[in-house]
Amino acid sequence: MRVWTSWSRACERRRLARSLLISPMNGxxxxxxxxxxxxxxxxxxxxxxxxxxxxxxxxHPLAPSLLELTEVADGVVDVRWKVPALRVRGSEVHPEFPASCKELVPPVGSPEGEAIVLRWQIDCGVAGLAGEEVGVRGLGAGSNDALLRVALSDGRVFQHVLRSEQPIWRIPETGRPQSVFSGYLRLGFDHILExxxxxxxxxxxxxxxxxxxxxxxxxxxxxxxxxxxxxxxxxxxxxxxxxxxxxxxxxxxxxxxxxxxxxxxxxxxxxxxxxxxxxxxxxxxxxxxxxxxxxxxxxxxxxxxxxxxxxxxxxxxxxxxxxxxxxxxxxxxxxxxxxxxxxxxxxxxxxxxxxxxxxxxxxxxxx
Known part of the structure; x- marks a missing residue:
């Protein structure tokens, strides 16, 4: 009888413990x-x-690709193209330059953290990049946005976020701080949601x-x-x-x-x-x-x-x-x-x- 009573009490305690564990707090x-x-x-x-x-x-969302263009002299542009080492299968993104730009030095790649960085030089003529269109092709559902950063030889710097709906951007004549604000605002918004x-x-x-x-x-x-x-x-x-x-x-x-x-x-x-x-x-x-x-x-x-x-x-x-x-x-x-x-x-x-x-x-x- 004592054994049965002890066993019953133990069962009751277990049921109570389970109810306390999963029951919501009332009152x-x-x-x-x-x-x-x-x-x-x-x-x-x-x-x-x-x-x-x-x-x-x-x-851990993939970082966007980064395309940096730096004018050095007489239309010569240093190109730095950074893409995530881990990419979605089928996503092939590549930079696009004006037709007047010719390759001077072939791309050389090296790992940098979780990304691959390619560096080379192009010659865009005496007029340079001002007023020209540059961008990144291949942006879509399988890849993130791309960040474009342009530094002209006269000291002007531009920054723009390229997306699948607008992969090409015309370099303006003057700097626009609002493009930096809106671009990084969107990057922060996308990062937290991804x-x-x-x-x-x-x-x-x-x-x-x-x-x-x-x-x-x-x-x-x-x-x-x-x-x-x-x-x-x-x-x-x-x-x-x-x-x-x-x-x-x-x-x-x-x-x-x-x-x-x-x-x-x-x-x-x-x-x-x-x-x-x-x-x-x-x-x-x-x-x-x-x-x-x-x-x-x-x-x-x-x-x-x-x-x-x-x-x-x-x-x-x-x-x-x-x-x-x-x-x-x-x-x-x-x-x-x-x-x-x-x-x-x-x-x-x-x-x-x-x-x-x-x-x-x-x-x-x-x-």
């Missing part, structure tokens, strides 16, 4: 209403992102900080954190190797996933009590990752503050767009997800955690 009237009292309202949206055909491969690891961290913050005020504080802290290190690293004040940074970014996502897996009924840790502090500290890491991507692109020396500011604003715009989409989708899906199995509450934590472990191993092994 908190200040919880964000669109979550409907549980973080699992967004699970289907999370799975849609996770199951995309290129979800894992886009954890970086699945950064988006998964932001998604985890949404699940962790469900109260409106805490959510605003947490996202703001993350923004401040990565803005600080992005500026310091881009200006050369803080120099950290990219590979350890990428590994630590993946570890930060794992730490967040482990905290989510504990559930709201568990004893609150410092991470759950002060999510804004965790967001700020881990934001410092993510800012170094953004700086690494910006280093691959390069910054114009004459417009460095403007380019840095616009790139950071682009990141913030993309981040806010992602958060807004998640919140709106959660609100719209609320009636559909009222009746759900309770075990799905833990799926976001497990999904984010599995992805983070994959990224850790991938970056440690250099895959």
């Amino acid at each position: 908190d009237k200040w919880r964000l209403t669109l979550f409907c009292g549980t973080r699992s309202r967004f699970v289907f949206l999370f799975l849609a992102v996770l199951c995309g055909p290129t979800a894992v491969s886009q954890a 970086g699945l690891d950064h988006l998964m961290f932001v998604l985890g913050l949404l699940f962790l900080a469900t109260r409106p005020l805490v959510l605003v504080e947490t996202i703001t802290s993350f923004t401040i954190g990565h803005s600080v290190t992005l500026a310091l690293a881009s200006l050369g004040i803080a120099q950290v190797p990219s590979r350890p940074v990428e590994v630590l970014i993946a570890i930060s996502i794992l730490v967040l996933a482990l905290e989510l897996a504990r559930g709201p009924a568990a004893r609150p840790t410092l991470l759950r009590r002060f999510p804004w502090g965790m967001a700020f500290l881990f934001g410092l890491l993510h800012g170094l990752g953004f700086a690494g991507a910006l280093a691959e692109i390069g910054l114009p020396p004459d417009d460095l503050p403007l380019a840095l500011l616009s790139f950071n604003l682009g990141i913030e715009a993309g981040q806010l767009a992602f958060v807004a989409c998640i919140l709106v989708a959660g609100f719209l899906l609320r009636p559909i997800l009222r009746r759900r199995p309770q075990w799905v509450d833990m799926l976001p934590a497990y999904g984010i955690g599995c992805l983070s472990v994959y990224w850790i191993l991938q970056r440690l092994l250099g895959a």
Whole structure:
């Protein structure tokens, strides 16, 4: 009889533990209403992102190609063509010059980080490049944008972002700072939306900080954190190797996933009590990752503050767009997800955690 009673009590304790693990926290009237009292309202949206055909491969987006043209003298132009070493199969991009330009020195290639750099010289005649059209052919769905940087012999410098819909650009007569601003704004926006690891961290913050005020504080802290290190690293004040940074970014996502897996009924840790502090500290890491991507692109020396500011604003715009989409989708899906199995509450934590472990191993092994 005692054995049966002890076994029954043990079973009851296990059932209670399971219910505490997966049951949402009730009675908190200040919880964000669109979550409907549980973080699992967004699970289907999370799975849609996770199951995309290129979800894992886009954890670290490919940097755009870079075409640098520098006039040296009498129409002679030094060409520097930088393309990612890892390219999507079938994507062949190549620079295009005016018909008047002739090759003087054949291209010589060398590896540079995760890219291949080709250097050669062309002769575009006495008139040079002013008023001519240059660009990159082959931009499309299988390749990212290309950044064009032109330095004329009279000291004028131009910068422009080439895209599949506008792969050719005419070099203007005067400099236009607004082209630098709009170009780097778009690059920052695209980078955050193509970086699945950064988006998964932001998604985890949404699940962790469900109260409106805490959510605003947490996202703001993350923004401040990565803005600080992005500026310091881009200006050369803080120099950290990219590979350890990428590994630590993946570890930060794992730490967040482990905290989510504990559930709201568990004893609150410092991470759950002060999510804004965790967001700020881990934001410092993510800012170094953004700086690494910006280093691959390069910054114009004459417009460095403007380019840095616009790139950071682009990141913030993309981040806010992602958060807004998640919140709106959660609100719209609320009636559909009222009746759900309770075990799905833990799926976001497990999904984010599995992805983070994959990224850790991938970056440690250099895959």
